[in-house]
Amino acid sequence: MRRRGLKLILFAVLVLGAAMLSFHAYFDARYPFRIERERASRRLTATLGHALPGTPDLAALEPRLAEAGLERGMPIFIRIFKAEFQLELWMQRDGRFQRFATYPICRWSGVLGPKLREGDRQAPEGFYSFDASALNPNSRWHRSFNIGFPNAYDRAHDRSGTFLMVHGGCGSVGCYAMTDPVIDEVWRLVTSAFERGQTRIPIHIFPFRMTTETMRRMEGHRWYEFWTDLKAGHDRFEANLLPPRVTVCDGRYRVASVVSRRAWNAAVTADCPADQPSRNTEDGA
Numbered sequence: 001m002r003r004r005g006l007k008l009i010l011f012a013v014l015v016l017g018a019a020m021l022s023f024h025a026y027f028d029a030r031y032p033f034r035i036e037r038e039r040a041s042r043r044l045t046a047t048l049g050h051a052l053p054g055t056p057d058l059a060a061l062e063p064r065l066a067e068a069g070l071e072r073g074m075p076i077f078i079r080i081f082k083a084e085f086q087l088e089l090w091m092q093r094d095g096r097f098q099r100f101a102t103y104p105i106c107r108w109s110g111v112l113g114p115k116l117r118e119g120d121r122q123a124p125e126g127f128y129s130f131d132a133s134a135l136n137p138n139s140r141w142h143r144s145f146n147i148g149f150p151n152a153y154d155r156a157h158d159r160s161g162t163f164l165m166v167h168g169g170c171g172s173v174g175c176y177a178m179t180d181p182v183i184d185e186v187w188r189l190v191t192s193a194f195e196r197g198q199t200r201i202p203i204h205i206f207p208f209r210m211t212t213e214t215m216r217r218m219e220g221h222r223w224y225e226f227w228t229d230l231k232a233g234h235d236r237f238e239a240n241l242l243p244p245r246v247t248v249c250d251g252r253y254r255v256a257s258v259v260s261r262r263a264w265n266a267a268v269t270a271d272c273p274a275d276q277p278s279r280n281t282e283d284g285a
Contacts, residue, residue: 061185
């Protein structure tokens, strides 16, 4: 009974804090999501030991893969949508990617917008990738992998930060916390892809679902131009189901006009390639 009472007190504190902060979050982000309230709800759910809403059947990984015509070891691609608290995991089959699972994120910190400096407690946005050296199976957050911040874009803007991760648990000071059971499944798929020969895994992080309507509502926001560049990469993937080659030119993200089946998992580099006509290349997997 005492333990239950403590949980109820925790719930009341979280709800009160969320109510106080949600008004600020709504207008600060200019986005109609009560982000702080969602954080409080998810923290409570995780604290009580329940799976977050939208969590797939983690005990049935192999049957779910088989039903989708996929198998562990196939190349993967990750997308994160902050406002929706979602991490998508895509797997490559027959040359293109198909979405295998959408996992609920338990917590991310900060507001909508990119990370600027060490200690700002802001979760990054942008185009990142990581290799097997980024994996930490003995993280204080159960398991983790480093997303690769800062990348060439961040360095071009003198942005700083270290150890920006996707990890277990439900706490964040700039990371994306998935709960331990969810990170275990993501970990199995990530490590299997590396073991099968994938050299880098791209991870694209967006502030929200980048629909035309949402972008219209965000006009005039501080980060609107930055988000417009992110939307170019988002839309290129949606059109081709291959992560686009992304470089940094004159301090802005640039999405290659050619969709290559070889270059999609390359790291973001500072490069200003010559314009090329938009087309797909069939240059192998």
